[in-house]
Amino acid sequence: MDMERRTLLGLAAGAGMALSVTGARAQTIADGGRAGPADPTEIIRLWPDGTPGGEGVTVTPIVPERSTDPAFHDRYAQYTTDPILTVFRPERPNGSAMLLIPGGGYRWAVLDKEGYDVARVFAASGTTCFVLRYRLPADGWAAGADAPLQDAQRAIRLIRSRAADYGVDPKKIGVLGASAGGHLAGLASARTDAAYAATDAADALSLRPDLTVLMYPVATMADPYVHAGSRTHLLGETPSPERIAAYSLERMDWRGAAPVFLLHALDDASVPVENSLQLLTTLKAAAVPTEVHLFQEGSHGFGIRLIQGRPAQVWPDLVRAWAARLDFPL
Known part of the structure; x- marks a missing residue:
C-alpha cells in the first residue's frame, strides 16, 4: 500500500476529517464533529499502475455528506476515478473475507449505509471486510457498463492474492452487494469471463466469489420490475433488448456459481421483490444452493441502521447461520 497515502488518511482521521482518495491526491471533507467510530485508515488501490480505459474521463471525484444528524455519517462517492478498497480488520480474524459493494443506482455508491456500517457488523464477528468504492458506468470509461464489473473482479482477485497477509482462507472470500451493488455482486458471481486484460x-x-449475499438486489434490467434509474445509468436511455438481456441477472447462466443468500422486503417500492423472486427461479434451475428471506416490511435500502427495532434487523444473524452451515464463518 502507498504509505504516503496511508499517512494522509491517518492524519485526516486524527483531525476529525473524512477522506476520499482520488488519483495522486487526497480530498478532505469536514465531518462536522460526528460521533461514532473513526473511518479505517487502510486502503488498497485497485489499479496502482493506472485505471484502465480512462482516456475520455474528465469527471472530478466528490464524496458529499447527506446526514444532518451528528450521530452518524451518510456519505456517497460519485465520479470515482481511482477505485479503492477500504479495509476493516477484525480484532480476531476468523479466516473469511467479505467484499462489500454498496448501492446507489449506478449513479453513486453510498459508503456508510451499505458499506462501512455493514462492514463493522461483520468485522465484529471476525470477518475481514473490504468496502469497494467503484467506478460508475456513465463517467466516460472505455468499458462502459463493464467498468464497475472490472473493479469488482479486480477486487476479488486482489483480496485472494493477499489472503495470507490478512489471515484469510483464499477459498473463503464472499461478496455482499446491496441494491445496484447487488446487481454488481450478481454480475461478479455469475460471469466467468474477465472484463479486463490481466495486469499482474x-x-x-x-x-x-465463494459465497454471495444479495440485499434487495437490482436483478433485472427488463420491464416491468426494473429499477429504471439503475438501468439508465448502467445502459443508457434506450438500451436494446439484447443489452437488457445481457445485464439481467435472471437471464444469466449461473451454473457452477457459489451459494447465494437473498434478502428483500415485500414493501420495497423502489426495487420490487420480483427482482429477487425471478432470480430465485433462475438459481433453482441452475442448482445453485440458495437461501431466501423475505420480510413483510423494511422498504428499500435499509442496511443496518434503518432496520433497528424491526423484524428485518436479524438479517446479519441469518446470513451468519446460513454461512456457518456452509463451513464459512462470518
Whole structure:
C-alpha cells in the first residue's frame, strides 16, 4: 500500500476529517464533529499502475455528506476515478473475507449505509471486510457498463492474492452487494469471463466469489420490475433488448456459481421483490444452493441502521447461520 497515502488518511482521521482518495491526491471533507467510530485508515488501490480505459474521463471525484444528524455519517462517492478498497480488520480474524459493494443506482455508491456500517457488523464477528468504492458506468470509461464489473473482479482477485497477509482462507472470500451493488455482486458471481486484460500476477487467480449475499438486489434490467434509474445509468436511455438481456441477472447462466443468500422486503417500492423472486427461479434451475428471506416490511435500502427495532434487523444473524452451515464463518 502507498504509505504516503496511508499517512494522509491517518492524519485526516486524527483531525476529525473524512477522506476520499482520488488519483495522486487526497480530498478532505469536514465531518462536522460526528460521533461514532473513526473511518479505517487502510486502503488498497485497485489499479496502482493506472485505471484502465480512462482516456475520455474528465469527471472530478466528490464524496458529499447527506446526514444532518451528528450521530452518524451518510456519505456517497460519485465520479470515482481511482477505485479503492477500504479495509476493516477484525480484532480476531476468523479466516473469511467479505467484499462489500454498496448501492446507489449506478449513479453513486453510498459508503456508510451499505458499506462501512455493514462492514463493522461483520468485522465484529471476525470477518475481514473490504468496502469497494467503484467506478460508475456513465463517467466516460472505455468499458462502459463493464467498468464497475472490472473493479469488482479486480477486487476479488486482489483480496485472494493477499489472503495470507490478512489471515484469510483464499477459498473463503464472499461478496455482499446491496441494491445496484447487488446487481454488481450478481454480475461478479455469475460471469466467468474477465472484463479486463490481466495486469499482474493477481489477475491469474479466480475472479469469482465463494459465497454471495444479495440485499434487495437490482436483478433485472427488463420491464416491468426494473429499477429504471439503475438501468439508465448502467445502459443508457434506450438500451436494446439484447443489452437488457445481457445485464439481467435472471437471464444469466449461473451454473457452477457459489451459494447465494437473498434478502428483500415485500414493501420495497423502489426495487420490487420480483427482482429477487425471478432470480430465485433462475438459481433453482441452475442448482445453485440458495437461501431466501423475505420480510413483510423494511422498504428499500435499509442496511443496518434503518432496520433497528424491526423484524428485518436479524438479517446479519441469518446470513451468519446460513454461512456457518456452509463451513464459512462470518
